[in-house]
Amino acid sequence: MKAVCPGxxxxxxxxxxxxxxxxxxxxxxxxxxxxxxxxxxxxxxxVAERKGLIEESVAHLGNVRVDHWSGLLVDYTTAHKVTALVKGLRSSLDYEYELPMAQMNRRLSGVDTFFLLTDEKYGYVSSTLCKEVARFGGDISGLMPPHVVEAVRAKYAQR
Structure with a gap:
């Protein structure tokens, strides 16, 4: 079975x-x-930079590849014969946000969404929160892969 982790x-x-x-x-x-x-x-x-950072992060996973898309997710899943979506849930707020999208995706294309609960040690971590901390010079090490931490620091050093 082929799955997509969109985000x-x-x-x-x-x-x-x-x-x-x-x-x-x-x-x-x-x-x-x-x-x-x-x-x-x-x-x-x-998008190209994000794709590159993820590719480096998943290089150890032989069955994972990275792609990008700007249209309806179900158009991608249909075109690429994807049968499952995988989404991480940190809290009930994520579930409330993701549920209607999962239901609509199923209605439009029949694709199922599988929810994985985020490891508790990452339950509070979000890209937005990490960017906010980094923007003010805070320590984000351990919250992102090391090469991503360095890329974030470099971006804020340019500003």
Missing amino acids: SFDPMTMGHLDIFERAAAQFEEVIVLVTANPHKNSGLFS
Whole structure:
């Protein structure tokens, strides 16, 4: 079975990586799909930069690849014969946000959404929170893969 882990991943965190690794253990093929979120600003990293950071992070996972998409998620899943979506849940707030999208995706294409609970040590970690801490010079090490931490620090050093 082929699964997609969709998200903006601006930038990816250790919580994301945990979900990718666990999905890779459950599915034959996993595609981490970098998507453009119309409800978020253009982002700290370009889609190409995010894709590159994720590729480096998942290089140890032989059944995981990274792609990008800017249209309806179900159009991607249909075109690439994907039968499952995998989303991480940190809290009930994530569930409330993700449930209607999962239901709509199923209605539109029949694709199922699998929810994985985030490891408790990453339950509070979000890309937004990490960016906010980094912007003010706080320590984000351990919250993202080391090369992502360095990329975030470099971005804020340029500003």
